[in-house]
Amino acid sequence: MSKKTRVVVTVKKDVLDPAGVAIKKELVRQGLVDIADVRVGKVIDITFRHNGDPQKHLSLIKAVSHNLLSNPVVEDFALISDDE
Amino acid sequence: MTENIRPAIIVFPASNCEKDMAQVLQEVFSLSPILVWHTETHLSNDITHVILPGGFSFGDYLRAGALAAHSPIMAEVKRLARFGLPTLGVCNGFQILCEAKLLPGVLLRNHHDRFVCTVSRMTWFGARQTHVPQTIHLPIAHRDGRFYAGDATIDRLREEDGIALVYDDADENGDALVNGAKACIAGIVGGPKRNILGLMPHPERMASEHMLGSDGLRILKDFLFGQDDERQNDCKL
Numbered sequence: 001m002s003k004k005t006r007v008v009v010t011v012k013k014d015v016l017d018p019a020g021v022a023i024k025k026e027l028v029r030q031g032l033v034d035i036a037d038v039r040v041g042k043v044i045d046i047t048f049r050h051n052g053d054p055q056k057h058l059s060l061i062k063a064v065s066h067n068l069l070s071n072p073v074v075e076d077f078a079l080i081s082d083d084e
Numbered sequence: 085m086t087e088n089i090r091p092a093i094i095v096f097p098a099s100n101c102e103k104d105m106a107q108v109l110q111e112v113f114s115l116s117p118i119l120v121w122h123t124e125t126h127l128s129n130d131i132t133h134v135i136l137p138g139g140f141s142f143g144d145y146l147r148a149g150a151l152a153a154h155s156p157i158m159a160e161v162k163r164l165a166r167f168g169l170p171t172l173g174v175c176n177g178f179q180i181l182c183e184a185k186l187l188p189g190v191l192l193r194n195h196h197d198r199f200v201c202t203v204s205r206m207t208w209f210g211a212r213q214t215h216v217p218q219t220i221h222l223p224i225a226h227r228d229g230r231f232y233a234g235d236a237t238i239d240r241l242r243e244e245d246g247i248a249l250v251y252d253d254a255d256e257n258g259d260a261l262v263n264g265a266k267a268c269i270a271g272i273v274g275g276p277k278r279n280i281l282g283l284m285p286h287p288e289r290m291a292s293e294h295m296l297g298s299d300g301l302r303i304l305k306d307f308l309f310g311q312d313d314e315r316q317n318d319c320k321l
Contacts, residue, residue, distance in 0.1 A: 015232065016264065018197035042146075068154060071147055071183065073190045074232060 003048050004082040005061050009070045010041035044069055054081075089308060091117040091133040094161065096152045101138035101174065101288065108291045112301070113308065122155040133170045133308060134161055136177030138225075138286055148191060148228040149179030158184055168277040170212070172307050175226055178271070178282035187274050187282045188241070189233030191226075195264025199227040204262055204270075204285065205252040208302060211273045211281045212310045214245050219252070220299035222285035224262065224270075229284045231265040231272075238267050248273040249283060249303075281307055 011017045017039050024038035048057055061079060070077040091109055093102045102119055109115040117135075120127065127134070141152035152158070158180075165171040165186050173181035179191045194200060201224070208218045233241070241247050249271030251260040260268040263284075271283035287300030 015192070016195055016230075018193050018195055022197055068150065069146065071150070071190050073234070074192060 003051065005046050005058070006080040006082065007044040007046065007061065007065050007069050008041055008078045008080065009044070009065075009075050010039055010077075012074055012076055015074045042069075089113075089115055089132050090130045091115060091135055091308075092120045092127055092131045093117050093135045093137055094122060094157055095119050095137070096122045096139070096141035096155060096176075096180075098141050098143055099137050099139035099176070101176075101286065104286075105135055105137050105174070105288045108288045108300075108304070112292055113304070115308075120157060122152065122157050125156050125160060127157075127160050127164065131164075131169075133172070134164060136161075136171075136173040136180050138175035138177060141176055141180065144228065147179075147183065149176060149181075149183040152176075152180045153183035153185075162186060165275055165280050168275065168279050170307060171275070171280045173280075173282040174286055174288065175224075175229075175284055178284055179228065181280060181282045186280050187272055188237045188246075189231055189269075189272070191228050191284070192230040192232050193228050194226070194230050195259075197227075199225075200229070200262055201225040202262070203290075203297075206270050206285065207250050207252060209245070209248055209250075211248050211303070211306050212278050213306075218302065220302060221290070221297055222287060222299055222303075223289045224285045226263070226284060229263040229265065230260075231267075231269040231284070233266065238269075241269075241272060242267075246272050246274055248281060249285070 019040040020038040024035055027035055046061060065077045093105055095102050106117045109117045145151060162184060181187045182190050203221050203223050205221050208220050247269055250268040251262055251270050253261040254268050255261050259266055270285060274280045287303040290297040290300040292298055
């Protein structure tokens, strides 16, 4: 039964990510010279207290990921379900 | 002439400019604003203007303004703004207006990833009515002030005179030097009656002579009274 869902929010490709730029600069300094790009995102783990209807949970999480957890103007999100 | 004007200032957890705004409305405009906690669900019928103040609502968790945009009072704020009630968002308030989709676009982390606190030269085009562009100086203080919207949205803002305020200093791409804001946008106006105004700078911090400048008054007067209203001249400055 799926109880935990991970929402991964990332900044869209064509939007500047200043934190990613800063990290990339340091990684290159540390010798990872072949890095093309570094992007910083957010991870939001949502765990349901009880085993409910996984399909219903998933559709609710999709809705809040679109409406609240990400801003569709500049961000994308992906869902990873963890079966426990 | 100000007796019919009754602004409500919405207070969120970690708002921190609501008292500055209230003080200016009281001392400069002789108004009696009320502070409304974000968990309220209703604004009384005598409210004529709504102001979302600066600060760091909900600690900027998730994204600046994202959680505040879903506060209980925001359903009422959205309803009234879409009906035409003058609504102003300053700094964090602007971020909240965008997250609430009352204005297009979003405010992102400054392109240099630093907090900026300075007085910036800008051009003011007007909110409730457009006018001859005016050069003004206003204080900014933010880390998430980089206005961003897709090209189609920027084009639409230009066509509809929705760009109310721009930073004067641009980089080679035409974006703001100070924070990377697209098309140098510091403030936009929208809503059914050009009644929803969002600004990154703080007009309430330069709204009287003892504040080293009073350019913020032009914006506050426009928001409170509209451009041609004779009450523009009725405040103490």
